[in-house]
Amino acid sequence: MKRFSSSDSFAALVSISSSKEEKTQKSTQGFTREFQAMLESLEEEEDYTEDVTHTTEKKRRLTLDQVKALEKNFEVENKLEPERKLRLAEELGLQPRQVAIWFQNRRARWKTKQLEREYVALKANYEALKLNYDNLERQNESLTLQLNELKAKLREENADSSHSVKEECPVSESENNVSVQSQSHEFSDNNNSNPTFRDQNNGLSSHTLMNWIQLSESRTILGSGFQVYQPHVVKLEEQNLFSTEESCNFFSVDQAPTLHWHFP
DNA sequence: TTGTGTTTTATTGCCTCC
DNA sequence: GGAGGCAATAAAACACAA
Numbered sequence: 658m659k660r661f662s663s664s665d666s667f668a669a670l671v672s673i674s675s676s677k678e679e680k681t682q683k684s685t686q687g688f689t690r691e692f693q694a695m696l697e698s699l700e701e702e703e704d705y706t707e708d709v710t711h712t713t714e715k716k717r718r719l720t721l722d723q724v725k726a727l728e729k730n731f732e733v734e735n736k737l738e739p740e741r742k743l744r745l746a747e748e749l750g751l752q753p754r755q756v757a758i759w760f761q762n763r764r765a766r767w768k769t770k771q772l773e774r775e776y777v778a779l780k781a782n783y784e785a786l787k788l789n790y791d792n793l794e795r796q797n798e799s800l801t802l803q804l805n806e807l808k809a810k811l812r813e814e815n816a817d818s819s820h821s822v823k824e825e826c827p828v829s830e831s832e833n834n835v836s837v838q839s840q841s842h843e844f845s846d847n848n849n850s851n852p853t854f855r856d857q858n859n860g861l862s863s864h865t866l867m868n869w870i871q872l873s874e875s876r877t878i879l880g881s882g883f884q885v886y887q888p889h890v891v892k893l894e895e896q897n898l899f900s901t902e903e904s905c906n907f908f909s910v911d912q913a914p915t916l917h918w919h920f921p
Numbered sequence: 922t923t924g925t926g927t928t929t930t931a932t933t934g935c936c937t938c939c
Numbered sequence: 940g941g942a943g944g945c946a947a948t949a950a951a952a953c954a955c956a957a
Binding site: 719 | 928929930931932
Binding site: 716 | 943945951
């Protein structure tokens with residue numbers, strides 16, 4: 658437990674009065690005469706009350722110069738080794754304990770500020786991530802909707818075609834698969850130059866579409882929607898778009914996520 | 922002028938380190 | 940066990956609106 662001895666109290670009182678004198682001396686520099694007169698009259702009043710009460714032990718604020726010097730020292734090193742404490746105390750006309758207390762309180766203030774700064778940074782990060790998440794969620798909903806529509810359309814087409822095939826030209830299961838694969842291959846090779854395909858899959862054959870959906874149904878698709886249907890591109894995305902490194906960077910706390918990939 | 926909120930200086934009690 | 944740091948708190952000083 659740290660307690661003050663009577664000599665400490667006395668020393669504190671001495672420091673109070675000395676700092677007051679210092680204040681009187683220093684505060685007269687650079688002020689107007691009126692302001693100086695006001696300060697002097699104020700101090701005279703204080704002296705009077707102190708004389709009357711004798712034992713008045715008022716808390717004194719440090720002078721601007723003292724605070725400036727302490728701040729400067731704090732910037733250099735926020736911890737105070739004994740030698741520096743003594744030197745500073747001597748230079749500023751304060752008790753070493755006062756210097757120590759000032760540093761202690763200053764560290765506490767700095768810590769509070771630091772916490773505030775960290776909170777602001779974290780909040781900004783959170784807001785950015787939330788925005789990102791909301792966008793992805795909306796996109797996901799829209800894609801799911803489109804997928805369901807396409808599935809329904811396919812089911813209809815399949816029902817029609819199987820009905821007519823049964824009636825006109827029955828084909829074996831293996832032959833059917835070969836047909837799908839060849840069409841898929843053709844689709845995969847030619848879709849870049851196929852304007853119909855680029856145009857939201859209007860006019861695609863039901864087998865081709867079904868094949869693509871089977872390939873990609875279980876995948877999470879990120880990007881700007883169903884503008885281009887490319888199974889090999891989907892595979893590339895799996896391999897490259899979400900490499901470990903990038904997925905880590907995407908959710909990195911150090912760097913706020915951007916949406917440039919999201920809104921090309 | 923006064924009530925009230927904020928800032929600054931100082932104290933207390935506990936903890937850690939040497 | 941003493942010195943020093945920290946968190947919590949008290950209290951004086953200060954700022955400011957009403």
